[in-house]
Amino acid sequence: MLIVDRVEKSYKKGGLFSAERQTVLKSVSFECKDGECIGIIGESGSGKSTLGRLILGIEKPDRGMVLFEGKNVEDRRVRSGNISAVFQDYKSSINPFFTVEQAIMEPLKIQNKSRKENREKIVNLLNQVGLPSSYRNKYPHELSGGEVQRVCIARAISAEPKCILLDEAISSLDVSVQTQVLELLKDLKRIFNMSYVFITHDLQAAAYICDRVIIFRDGQIEEIVEIEYLKDVKSAYTRKLLQSLITF
Numbered sequence: 001m002l003i004v005d006r007v008e009k010s011y012k013k014g015g016l017f018s019a020e021r022q023t024v025l026k027s028v029s030f031e032c033k034d035g036e037c038i039g040i041i042g043e044s045g046s047g048k049s050t051l052g053r054l055i056l057g058i059e060k061p062d063r064g065m066v067l068f069e070g071k072n073v074e075d076r077r078v079r080s081g082n083i084s085a086v087f088q089d090y091k092s093s094i095n096p097f098f099t100v101e102q103a104i105m106e107p108l109k110i111q112n113k114s115r116k117e118n119r120e121k122i123v124n125l126l127n128q129v130g131l132p133s134s135y136r137n138k139y140p141h142e143l144s145g146g147e148v149q150r151v152c153i154a155r156a157i158s159a160e161p162k163c164i165l166l167d168e169a170i171s172s173l174d175v176s177v178q179t180q181v182l183e184l185l186k187d188l189k190r191i192f193n194m195s196y197v198f199i200t201h202d203l204q205a206a207a208y209i210c211d212r213v214i215i216f217r218d219g220q221i222e223e224i225v226e227i228e229y230l231k232d233v234k235s236a237y238t239r240k241l242l243q244s245l246i247t248f
């Protein structure tokens with residue numbers, strides 16, 4: 001289980017010598033249970049990606065902590081193999097000089113498995129994300145955007161993490177590919193009982209995949225809603241935000 005406990009974060013505002021700071025996260029607390037998908041929705045600049053970086057242990061909170069199975073994610077050993085991520089900018093999250101196989105192998109290196117085992121695993125993973133095994137030897141520039149993002153997902157699930165952070169992971173894909181990727185994520189969640197933290201502007205996608213949604217406002221949690229009660233949100237701000245995000 002992932003626990004975000006009273007997390008705070010601020011950044012320096014202005015130039016290098018400025019003492020002024022901008023508070024980006026203000027005492028944020030929530031839990032994501034095993035096998036749960038929790039969505040994070042909020043306006044641009046509300047602190048969603050910053051929270052994502054703290055969950056991944058890429059950055060440290062000023063106060064509070066992020067715990068995975070009771071241990072602080074700041075410790076690399078706690079994150080390694082347990083938490084992975086898929087970002088919006090899939091083009092820069094994959095090494096252009098790596099083949100698909102090399103990219104997917106990266107997280108598997110720590111597992112000390114034989115080459116043969118890893119090869120078999122890669123064929124399986126490609127299958128799971130709906131790509132033919134012949135793609136093993138292709139380079140990212142030979143794939144479409146949707147295919148590269150599938151490779152990123154295959155890489156993210158390769159070490160069978162318990163939790164995946166998806167930061168706008170489907171936003172730059174075609175609508176038809178988005179649906180395929182969402183289906184895939186839903187299947188993987190069911191098969192591996194993975195939990196997802198799903199950062200998005202896409203209310204429909206969140207409604208499709210999430211169990212609960214956190215509404216973020218200026219670095220704070222405005223409301224946490226069970227997905228089936230999305231129509232009955234309490235705060236006026238949430239209602240307005242959700243209305244602005246409905247695209248049909």
Ligand SMILES: Nc1ncnc2c1ncn2[C@@H]1O[C@H](COP(=O)(O)OP(=O)(O)OP(=O)(O)O)[C@@H](O)[C@H]1O
Nearest residue numbers: 011012022024042043044045046047048049050051
């Ligand atoms: N490394 C940093 N240094 C200084 N300020 C930062 C840094 N990272 C984020 N910020 C600021 O923190 C605020 C929140 O940014 P963040 O990217 O977390 O928001 P967001 O909700 O993910 O936005 P978006 O939906 O547009 O991606 C912004 O005002 C941003 O400028």
